Amino acid sequence: MQTVTIKNLTKKFGSSVAIDNLSLNIEKGKITGLIGADGAGKTTLLRTIIGLLLPNEGEINVLGFDPKTQKDELNLHIGYMPQKFGLYEDLTVLENLKLYADLKGVAHDFDKMLEFTTLAPFQDRLSGALSGGMKQKLCLACTLLGNPEFLLLDEPSVGVDPISRRDLMKMVREMITSETTVLWSTAYLDEAHSFDTAVVIDKGKVIYEGKPHDLAPTPQEFENKVIDLMGGYNQEESLIAKNYDYKAPDV
Amino acid sequence: MxxxxxxxxxxxxxxxxxxxxxxxxxxxxxxxxxxxxxxxNLDSVKITMGIKNDDNSPEVATLVKSFGHSKYVSSINFDNMEDIKTAILSSKIKGAVIIPNDFSSKLSRGQKADLLVITDGSEVNTANYVQSYANMIANQWLLTSKYRGKIQRPIINTETRTWYNPDLNxxxxxxxxxxxxxxxxxxxxxxxxxxxxxxxxxxxxxxxxxxxxxxxxxxxxxxxxxxxxxxxxxxxxxxxxxxxxxxxxxxxxxxxxxxxxxxxxxxxxxxxxxxxxxxxxxxxxxxxxxxxxxxxxxxxxxxxxxxxxxxxxxxxxxxxxxxxxxxxxxxxxxxxxxxxxxxxxxxxxxxxxxxxxxxxxxxxxxxx
Known part of the structure; x- marks a missing residue:
């Protein structure tokens, strides 16, 4: 059973094509990794799936709703964590949780959530004063409120230390039910290897859709395969390589 | 909710x-x-004043006109005090000059003639300008009028009443x-x-x-x-x-x-x-x-x-x-x-x- 069905989706910003005639199915009850380099179109795709952006062409069905016309109804069933999540830094940890619970119209056991996310000792601290990893945990906790059917996470582990990354993954796996669908956008390929399904996109097109283990058995090999799919790594063309090899001319 | x-x-x-x-x-x-x-502290430049002329003599009509010819003052004619009050309250005019019905007859007799000047005290500096402009225009008019030969100072007495802010604060x-x-x-x-x-x-x-x-x-x-x-x-x-x-x-x-x-x-x-x-x-x-x-x-x-x-x-x-x-x-x-x-x-x-x-x-x- 599919949570998301996308057919021939195109999204343009002016003359720039962000999503290019993309078709995709996302299976219910699975964690799907949305993988791609910066600018590949991951954020645009997530935003279009939940109706925050309107597509130029194509059809989308999410949990039986059309996000173009039924965004408000769809919002009742999803949890969306944007890349730059909207924490109110002048509200405390607990106040942020309570606010998002009210805005989603859900009752929640905040003590349990705070305990589980290890944020309980900091519940009265302003969220602006939290470390980067703790902020992300709080963002994820706000997103998970109300146990949404479909969870969309836009690069939640960016800028987070490896321990906190594992914590975030653990939080998601333990808080969701077998019916919950997760779409987790990431640029970290080792992280993506642990998902049920991987969707690799490049320049707004799907270039791989399947189980990560089917592509490669280990995270390292998976990374190499995905890079190959994206056209391979050309050291000579790499900006970093160019800069690394750069030598100042003799005066 | x-x-x-x-x-x-x-x-x-x-x-x-x-x-x-x-x-x-x-x-x-x-x-x-x-x-x-x-x-x-504020200053003002151009002022609109109301004129209520109760004296029908042709000579006084020239005084009324001279209020409209000034570089600093424009004037609007009124027939009754109620209209003047409304115009001041709505800031249409910043003050008014009331010419009593015996104004020209007193001047003809060489007597002191009264001119009532009403100012809007809610704008203090403007009120002061209204008072001094009225005084100046009336006295300039007098110097060119037929009564100039009969000048016995002070021949025009401008009595000022300030409405709304009598202290001009x-x-x-x-x-x-x-x-x-x-x-x-x-x-x-x-x-x-x-x-x-x-x-x-x-x-x-x-x-x-x-x-x-x-x-x-x-x-x-x-x-x-x-x-x-x-x-x-x-x-x-x-x-x-x-x-x-x-x-x-x-x-x-x-x-x-x-x-x-x-x-x-x-x-x-x-x-x-x-x-x-x-x-x-x-x-x-x-x-x-x-x-x-x-x-x-x-x-x-x-x-x-x-x-x-x-x-x-x-x-x-x-x-x-x-x-x-x-x-x-x-x-x-x-x-x-x-x-x-x-x-x-x-x-x-x-x-x-x-x-x-x-x-x-x-x-x-x-x-x-």
Missing amino acids: KILLALIKKEIKQILRDPSSIVIAFILPIISITIYMFGI SHYFIVPGSIAITMTLIGILLTSLVIAREWERGTMEALLSTKVRAIHIVLGKYIPYFILGMLSTAFNMFLCVCIFKVPFRGSYFMFFLISGIFLFTSLGIGLMISTALKNQFMASMVSISLGFMPALMLSGLMFPINSMPVFFQYLTMIIPPRYYISFIESEFMAGGVNEIRLANAFYLTLLGLLLFAGVYKKTQMRLQ
Whole structure:
């Protein structure tokens, strides 16, 4: 059973094509990794799936709703964590949780959530004063409120230390039910290897859709395969390589 | 309703934890009123005066004409005192000259003739100009009239009556006027930042994926800042009346009612700027240029509107503080006039509702 069905989706910003005639199915009850380099179109795709952006062409069905016309109804069933999540830094940890619970119209056991996310000792601290990893945990906790059917996470582990990354993954796996669908956008390929399904996109097109283990058995090999799919790594063309090899001319 | 209450609670907490809001609401009035009280002195240039001529002699008709020919004065003729009162209250004229029916006969007999000059004390400097212009024009006319040979000084006695502010204390209208400035700052400057801040900090994207609707976002911004603005208005009023002892002759109920309408309009301007620009720096610049500066310079508080070039006189008609300052002056000085209350409240309500509708329509529930 599919949570998301996308057919021939195109999204343009002016003359720039962000999503290019993309078709995709996302299976219910699975964690799907949305993988791609910066600018590949991951954020645009997530935003279009939940109706925050309107597509130029194509059809989308999410949990039986059309996000173009039924965004408000769809919002009742999803949890969306944007890349730059909207924490109110002048509200405390607990106040942020309570606010998002009210805005989603859900009752929640905040003590349990705070305990589980290890944020309980900091519940009265302003969220602006939290470390980067703790902020992300709080963002994820706000997103998970109300146990949404479909969870969309836009690069939640960016800028987070490896321990906190594992914590975030653990939080998601333990808080969701077998019916919950997760779409987790990431640029970290080792992280993506642990998902049920991987969707690799490049320049707004799907270039791989399947189980990560089917592509490669280990995270390292998976990374190499995905890079190959994206056209391979050309050291000579790499900006970093160019800069690394750069030598100042003799005066 | 629960969503709206949650947003209002959130906004109030943010206001209370943001020192700049508190400074603008409660510290700025102290600074602003003190400056207006002790630091501001105003001049005026062009004045419109009313003339009521009860003397039908042809010679006196030339005196009436000379009030209209002055570079500094224009004149409007009136038949009765009620119309003069209404014209002064509505700022159509800044004073009036009453020529009694025995004026020419007294001059013919070489006697002292009285000329009554009425000035509007709610604008002190203008009142002084009215008095001196009337004196000057009358005496110049006398030197060219047929009575010049009969001069026995003082042949024209100008008796001045100052309405509404007999002490001619300019602080009595400048200080209340500063309430309009503070309310403009709260209404436009603070709110111009709030929606832009949500976009800049990324909180709007998260809000848009919850049950929040456009009306929640709009009311969630209007209501907390309305409360802050009204608290600040009450504080301003306390400073004016209790600390600086400015006489208040109007109705407190009407004052707070129309102040609320003005605040509603100002909030609309600020939120419209914020909604349209989505950038705090740009929003603050635009709100100062389009909101605060016109309130200060074109509202009639600092410079009389009728002394401005014609283009700017028309421009003032779309500036809400113009109407609020007209209302405040009347409420403080004259004790409130229903025609003025109604006219100003009508315009402010109309503009406020248009802005509210505009802000609601402009509030995006999707990204672009």
